[in-house]
Amino acid sequence: MxxxxxxxxxxxxxxxxxxxxxxxxxxxxxxxxxxxxxxxxxxxxxxxxxxxxxxxxxxxxxxxxxxxxxxxxxxxxxxxxxxxxxxxxxxxxxxxxxxxxxxxxxxxxxxxxxxxxxxxxxxxxxxxxxxxxxxxxxxxxxxxxxxxxxxxxxxxxxxxxxxxxxxxxxxxLRASGHPEPQLASNGSYQLTMSGRSAQMLRLRLASSEAAIPEISANKYALSIRFMRPETIARPRTVERDVAFELTFCSL
Structure with missing residues (x-):
């Protein structure tokens, strides 16, 4: 992972x-x-x-x-x-x-x-x-x-x-949260925070999964886009479902 x-x-x-x-x-x-x-x-x-x-x-x-x-x-x-x-x-x-x-x-x-x-x-x-x-x-x-x-x-x-x-x-801080399985449909994942407070997000992917998360978050919403790990061409969104673990950490 x-x-x-x-x-x-x-x-x-x-x-x-x-x-x-x-x-x-x-x-x-x-x-x-x-x-x-x-x-x-x-x-x-x-x-x-x-x-x-x-x-x-x-x-x-x-x-x-x-x-x-x-x-x-x-x-x-x-x-x-x-x-x-x-x-x-x-x-x-x-x-x-x-x-x-x-x-x-x-x-x-x-x-x-x-x-x-x-x-x-x-x-x-x-x-x-x-x-x-x-x-x-x-x-x-x-x-x-x-x-x-x-x-x-x-x-x-x-x-x-x-x-x-x-x-x-x-x-x-890392021990404060519990990982939850999630699925990014077609490479994208959104979540409304709904009052949930956190100081850090931890995301875990299988090592074999050729995808890199781009994370954007504030106190209202969380958005994750999984990108192809391109090193030459412009990175593109992964066009498939991506399974991952997400942990909200807070002291």
């Missing part, structure tokens, strides 16, 4: 973007290749850009506290595993404490590093980080892989509380 997620507000959109960036960051920084470490550094700059747009830390702490209070209400419920509940509460409390310990503006320590900011500025120019543009960066890319990785980990580590907090929030 292939999953597609569609955020219905800006806050969830930001969390999903950051989740994707942190996933790439974790992948590329573990490599030994200088090209992968370059991608990891550029990705870290993207994390800095996205995380710095809003008061993300406060939003995450407030949501974690809200979820903690909800979980606390399940104490002494015979249908809830006390061990699982305690583990979830501990995880939330640890993430909240780490976020609280983050002093100042997110990523300020990176902004104060002139060497990194010079790379960030040049990276915005196509081909702008060539060795003749940034010889000190060229030297760094030719250092021992373990030394480069050590630098990357030192730059990444202070940003990990954001990753840990959003991971918990998104996991709870």
């Amino acid at each position: 292939i999953s597609y997620e569609y955020p219905l507000n800006e806050r969830i959109r930001t969390l999903l973007r950051l989740e994707d960036l942190y996933r790439k960051l974790g992948h590329f920084h573990r490599s030994d290749a200088p090209q992968d470490h370059h991608v990891a550094l550029i990705t870290l700059f993207e994390v800095l850009e996205v995380a710095g747009r809003a008061d993300l830390k406060v939003d995450l702490m407030q949501e974690l506290e809200r979820q903690r209070q909800i979980l606390m209400s399940f104490r002494n419920n015979p249908e809830i595993s006390e061990e699982a509940l305690s583990g979830a509460l501990y995880e939330i409390e640890q993430a909240s404490a780490s976020l609280l310990a983050m002093a100042g503006k997110i990523g300020q320590y990176l902004r104060e590093n002139e060497w990194l900011m010079a790379i960030r500025s040049r990276a915005a120019i196509p081909g702008g980080v060539c060795e003749f543009d940034l010889p000190s960066y060229h030297f760094w890319l030719n250092r021992d892989p373990a030394a480069r990785r050590g630098d990357l980990e030192a730059w990444i580590q202070p940003m990990l509380p954001i990753r840990d907090g959003l991971t918990i929030v998104l996991r709870l």
Whole structure:
């Protein structure tokens, strides 16, 4: 199955973007290749850009506290595993404490590093980080892989509380809904929301289904068009019925 997620507000959109960036960051920084470490550094700059747009830390702490209070209400419920509940509460409390310990503006320590900011500025120019543009960066890319990785980990580590907090929030959000089988007649599906509230839609298709969902939604209606996965010609609507799963997620 292939999953597609569609955020219905800006806050969830930001969390999903950051989740994707942190996933790439974790992948590329573990490599030994200088090209992968370059991608990891550029990705870290993207994390800095996205995380710095809003008061993300406060939003995450407030949501974690809200979820903690909800979980606390399940104490002494015979249908809830006390061990699982305690583990979830501990995880939330640890993430909240780490976020609280983050002093100042997110990523300020990176902004104060002139060497990194010079790379960030040049990276915005196509081909702008060539060795003749940034010889000190060229030297760094030719250092021992373990030394480069050590630098990357030192730059990444202070940003990990954001990753840990959003991971918990998104996991709870995804677990909040129940998938329902649906059918798009002749490639199209419409639904009136009728007061149904959601923060994110999750759509799952069989991997063998050659169709890509184009989703449009607001508080009144949901519309999904399934398109053929063309890579050369203009995409066209699938002219057949498409079975899929749809989940409304909300915290």
